[in-house]
Amino acid sequence: MILRILVGVMVVVAAVLIFAATKPPTFQVEKSVTIQDPPERVYPLIADFHNWPQWAPQDREDATMQRTYSGAATGLGAVSDWTSRGSAGAGRMTITAATAPTRVQVVVDWRKPFELRNTHEFTLVPVGAGTQVTWRAEGTNLYMMKVLEVFVGVNGLMGKHFETGLGNLKKFAQQ
Secondary structure: OHHHHHHHHHHHHHHHHHHHHOOOOEEEEEEEEEEOOOHHHHHHHHHOHHHHHHOOHHHHHOOOOEEEEEEOOOOOOEEEEEEOOOOOOEEEEEEEEEEOOOEEEEEEEEEEOOOEEEEEEEEEEEEOOEEEEEEEEEEEOOHHHHHHHHHHHHHHHHHHHHHHHHHHHHHHHOO
16 A cells, blocks of 8 residues: 555656646746836835845745845946845846936846846836836746646746736835
């Protein structure tokens, strides 16, 4: 009986691992929020890394996270390195494109818990007196992430993070 259960568990695990291997090699996630402030007010909250601790989930959820800043003070060429003993890991964020007040592109180079490069883009579109902010990311879909996707999907992995961040950004902007 125990042998049958063990074989059954091994078959299920093998099926999950094989199914995970069929997932795409890259991922894309996109979430949006409408903020009741004009793009000119929202843009600096994204284009200046000094503002990120006020709204970015990784900054707010990991008390061990420490940031350093270099490069430009804001916008194109701004750099923020971070380290953490907690869930945020370590890496570098660089603003590689910035068009005020409509677009900010950030390249994120992770060093811990794994080496990985993702590209994040924030677009700001006027909607009446407010702004629709869209946060989009794409990058390499590591095998570990593919396995997790089997259970929660890519939106479950990163989508919740983006929704939280955009919700925090909205509260911060509308203070």
